[in-house]
Amino acid sequence: MATMGNIIFWSMIVLIIAFSTLIILILALSLSNDSSSTSSVVSRDRFPLANLGQDVLLSCHLTVAAAVQVTGAVAVTWTKAYLSGEVYKYQDSAPQLEDQNPQFDGRTQVFPDAVARGNGSLLIMAVTSRDDGVYTCSISSSNLDGSVHIHLRTAAYSKPTFSVKDGTLTAMGSRWQPEPEVTWLDSKGTVLQGITLFTENPTGMYSFVSSLKQVNVPTTYTFKVQNLLVTATSSTNVTGSGVTEKTTFSFSSSTVPVLSPSRFLLPLSGLLMYAVGCT
Structure with a gap:
């Protein structure tokens, strides 16, 4: 026993x-991801960010050398990790949607003229948060084939609007997701104390009203609204006649990190020592 x-x-x-x-x-998996960089199929943007409710184009095309060498009809297949069925398939010069996942019914398309030249880019219309994830684009012909992985991220963002009245500068924004943070700064970059009210609607979208009291005239203030993926930076110039602004957007390139195997080595060595000690 x-x-x-x-x-x-x-x-x-x-x-x-x-x-x-x-x-x-x-x-x-890491090696397969690295090998995609040497594939005959590439993407101009492997980590695109889509604004919820708008359309997004996922880039996927043959490299120049491969496009020159292609012969025969070109087939394109799009799939999404952890999703049954296909996102989109184009073969024999026509869409083949018998196995398309219902999530993408009527919302996706490629462009036949572009496909014939080795460009299988996919248009996804009216993007939702469910579209977030890793897609694989595969292009094949009679003499070559290849694939590339593309991580689509989704967020909601919009340009804030500004007004000034009775010495109070107010910023208003809508359609932000995930929940954002806001920051006021003076012309020297010093953080100022504003009053901000956030509101979440039933769909999970956030809007805000943020006010900065006792502003100087004339002067320039910087207003930042940002979440994990998007930052909107507005330079606001307050004058006696009102406020003018210029807003620029920047986008995070961060993605979900791949777990490093080294993170498992220490626990494994500990388990082995424990096992030996139990014999």
Whole structure:
């Protein structure tokens, strides 16, 4: 009859094997992602950011050298990680949508003239938060094939509007998601104390009203509204006749990090030492 020590020992061995398998899988995925950079299929933007409710074009095309060499009809297939069915498929010079996931019904298309030249870029219309995720674009012909992974991120953002009255400068914004933060700064970059009210509607969109009291005239203030993905920076010039502004948007390139195998090595070594100690 097995002793408790033996049971614990073999349990640890099973766990070590399981974790080792996971490490191998992660390495394989990392290598496959790296290999996409040498594929004959590339994307101009592998981490696009779409504004919710608007359309987005996911870039996918053959490299110049591959496009020159292509022969025969070109087929394009788009899939999405963890989603059954296909996002879109174009083959034999026509859409093939029998296996299309209902989420994308009537909302996706490629462009036949572009496909014939090796460009399989996909248009997704009226983007929703459900569209966020990793897509794979595969292009093939009679003499070549390749694929590229594209991580589509979604957010809602809009340009703020400004008004000034009785010495109070007010910024208003709508359609922000995830929830944003706002910051007022003076012309020297010093953070100022404003009063901000956020409102969330039933769809999860945020709007805000932010006020800065006792502003100087004339002077310039900077107003920033940002969430994890988007930052809107507005330079507001307050004069005796009102306020003028110029707003620029910047977008985060951050994505969900791939877990490094080294994060598992220390726990695995600890498990092994524990298992040996139990024998």
